[in-house]
């Protein structure tokens with residue numbers, strides 16, 4: 019369909035029986051986000067898109083093309099707390115009266131809890147310090163909050179979802195906790211026809227980043243997000259899935275092959291890290307600059323998460339030594 023602005027929007031597609039994909043534009047390099055409308059005993063929207071006028075227009079347009087209005091939607095399920103998926107939640111729920119559901123760990127992000135955001139900043143300040151990130155790049159920490167404020171309105175979560183519970187109002191769907199890309203990440207699985215709505219857990223053309231996040235309990239160490247991600251991928255490889263309906267890009271039909279290649283890629287990257295450490299000890303920041311020479315400054319949270327994740331894998335296998343020097347961790351073989 020063509021919008022008054024001249025932009026074209028693709029028609030919603032029925033990607034699985036009763037599950038309609040609406041493609042929502044985002045201003046991010048990842049490209050558009052896919053949200054899903056599940057028809058059935060409870061009209062359910064999975065994810066909403068970022069808080070931009072274009073995304074709002076696309077969401078309304080998509081529902082309209084399917085013969086619905088926002089008020090018809092009874093509930094919204096969030097796959098995870100990233101702004102490209104949850105930014106419009108407040109506006110959509112205010113307009114529709116729909117109930118919102120998410121994993122408990124999404125709550126402080128979606129509500130933009132002030133105390134949590136301060137803890138979040140302190141956590142990253144310390145992590146970046148310990149990783150050897152130079153002072154001039156520390157400003158990236160504030161950018162996270164700015165990004166949230168720009169593309170997300172603080173919203174309320176009405177109900178919490180946990181691993182293996184049936185989806186409220188849609189008992190044929192089961193919740194799977196699939197952490198790694200985000201600590202709050204959920205996937206939704208319908209066993210009758212082996213369809214999974216996968217958020218950013220399994221994407222065909224992008225290898226999902228296992229973003230480092232603060233721990234659930236402030237006194238604990240940070241979660242090993244790449245290890246979690248690999249475990250959650252393996253869990254999905256053990257499930258019969260005919261179709262993964264992803265948060266970005268095309269549907270995935272051969273999920274086991276894709277997962278095997280992602281898991282294999284991790285070992286290739288640990289080999290690269292070991293090779294880089296052969297020339298002498300390095301900080302995580304120095305390793306990220308060598309691994310991602312084009313991206314490491316521009317995409318610091320992403321490249322550092324990727325680097326630290328692979329350092330974690332090597333650490334678990336006792337393949338690297340860690341020393342702390344002037345508050346900075348230095349790695350060697």
Ligand SMILES: [Zn+2]
Pocket residue numbers: 098100199200218
């Ligand atoms: Zn995401």
Ligand SMILES: [Zn+2]
Pocket residue numbers: 048051100102103218265266
């Ligand atoms: Zn995403």
